Amino acid sequence: MPGTHNSLSFYGGDIVQTQSMSLTNQLLSGIRVLDIRVRHFYDKFAIHHGFVFQNAYFGPDVMAPITAFLAANPTETVVMRLREEYNAQGNTRSFNQTFQDYKNRYGAFIWRPYSNNPTLDEIRGKIVILQNFSGSRHGINYGYLDRQDSYSVSTNWDLYSKWQKVKAHVEKAEHGRRDIIYANFLNASGGSFPYFVASGKSSPQTSAPRLLTGLTTPGWKNSYPDFPRVGCFIGICSIAFEGINNLLSNYIANGHTDFTGIVMADFPGAGLINNVISLNNNDR
Structure with a gap:
């Protein structure tokens, strides 16, 4: 499966930028694994690469285009590594609780985990979370992967x-x-x-x-x-x-x-x- 590292890192100059295609274009081009880095900021997830804010938020700029893509292409699946980036600020709840809030909104498109190695048929039309944060289980533990x-x-x-x-x-x-x-x-x-x-x-x-x-x-x-x-x-x-x-x-x-x-x-x-x-x- 082809994927992008730091999938929404467009701003910050040559040392920070890692992508040139929008998220929607990545999906249309065949990308099926995303690497989403979020700062927990006033009970929302702001997209960051290190300290550099990428002018995007998790709901409208990540979940909305992915769910639109899956609605139009229900036989596809999107795998998303989700991890916390940079310093949390201004929050009244935990990172896990904020994710649960997003999950409540987009839950129809999020795969419910019961295996660390599901078949493609089991995850069609769904987002599979590679969970790179602590809290209740929302997907496949990122530590389970054999990574280089x-x-x-x-x-x-x-x-x-x-x-x-x-x-x-x-x-x-x-x-x-x-x-x-x-x-x-x-x-x-x-x-x-x-x-x-x-x-x-x-x-x-x-x-x-x-x-x-x-x-x-x-x-x-x-x-x-x-x-x-x-x-x-x-x-x-x-x-x-x-x-x-x-x-x-x-x-x-x-x-x-x-x-x-x-x-x-x-x-x-x-x-x-x-x-x-x-x-x-x-x-x-």
Whole structure:
């Protein structure tokens, strides 16, 4: 299942922004797993990425578009990781109680949990909560998932190490038990911008060139074997960075795996989304 990391993080500049498609467009593009971070603020859930308010609230900007999508597409399902973000302020009740208030309003669309591994038929037309907060049970405990979520990179040159962790988790999911939910986060930040980790490019623009690692072949032919070789002249090629989204999309397209579990990405494009979805056509 393709998903988005920090699904509504649009504001705050290159260091904070992780998505460019609206929530509705994400769903229409095939995204089925969302990562929703909320600040408990005056008995409401405000959407945040860290301290940065994303000009959105849980009711009108998350639940309303999701339930509208499910009403129009009752055979689909949406999985939502929900977690508390930043400092609570001005509340007269607990986080769990505020969620229950939203649940009372949108309960017809929220799956009632009785299993940690429901079938698709059991959750069609519903929102499945991956519960990343304490309180009464509202969904699947987020801690139940087998996750790869190594999100810190110190420099651009840590990108390949991140890719190795992503690839290792794909291999783990492919050969693992089917009564476990696997979630593989492609994102990272810190010493690099989220757009660079996703694309390997010099700026967020789709047409931007890839950055170069500074290494060339044949001298460093064994370095970063999955990164592209570009600008070749008289047998010498530059080794360019490649984004995690493209690396995984190509990995799937080239037949290296037939199972990924949940894939959570910043700025996912059609290639990655469609390649993940295509794996559902394989016989397992």
